[in-house]
Amino acid sequence: MINPPVKTNKPNVTLSPQEFSDFRDFINVEIGLNLTSEKKSLVLHRLSSRIEKLNFKSFREYLRYVRSQNSGAENERQHLFDKITTHTTRFFRESKQFELLEERILPDILNAKAHSAQKTITFWSAGCSTGEEAYTLAMVLEHYKRKHKKVFEYKMAANDISRKVIQAAQKGIYGRDVIRQIPSEYHKRYIQHGTGPFEAYVRVHPHLKRNITFQQNNLMNPASLPGFSCDVILCRNTMIYFSRTSRQKLVNRFTKNLNPGGYLLTSFTESLHDMDTELSQLSPSIYKLSVS
């Protein structure tokens, strides 16, 4: 059956089944996302005004351009990836995981570090969006140090394909209502309130930023790996949008990048059950690389 092209409210740009299929292949190869056919209208909705603004006559022409080596195409690819990705996030998202981190994972890692030459604990927030996940982790680590009177160093890589969200993450400034997401013992200490013209905003305490390096890069690119191997990798609510092949690539890459005994945390709705992996599942969203 031949599907008619989807029309937008802007009459000039349409998306034929063939154009969508080519676009889907491009996105899958470039950034790993799996655009199912239900996403067709969404793709058109998100891109049609951009295509018109740039005066491309058709979706096909736009796709040809973003695939090309033309000067400016790299910039447009970036714009496209910003538009096509979903950035929903919040502080203490799936907070149970941070409890498990405090109760089980950190004590285990600290114990292992006591017998290791490499003392710094290393983290990676892969697909970090606007930074709430990385800053939550930093708050939990700082809180843990105070509460348990522990002294340790940590460093964290946090990356995302979207330039816009990485810029926001680096600033660490959020609308005031994020306070509701953060338990009071944390926000009293680690969140600063804006005053005067900045009253509607809060920012994370500069101290939390010290150990985090935010970087814009593509998880599908092996160069996106942090320059160090990790004790804990968080990749939550990100692989869920990926094709199986891309997820497998990523899980293999994560596994190579974990220290022996290291952990991979996914979201509660994601599972590695269909992956070929040497990681063992400890609980629904926590995986561990064996020590030897």
Ligand SMILES: C[S@@+](CC[C@H](N)C(=O)[O-])C[C@H]1O[C@@H](n2cnc3c(N)ncnc32)[C@H](O)[C@@H]1O
């Ligand atoms: C839904 S957010 C999840 C944010 C955070 N991890 C959380 O659980 O709240 C998914 C993020 O993954 C990013 N992303 C998607 N594909 C990516 C890729 N190939 N490389 C790097 N980041 C990617 C998106 O830009 C988006 O910000």
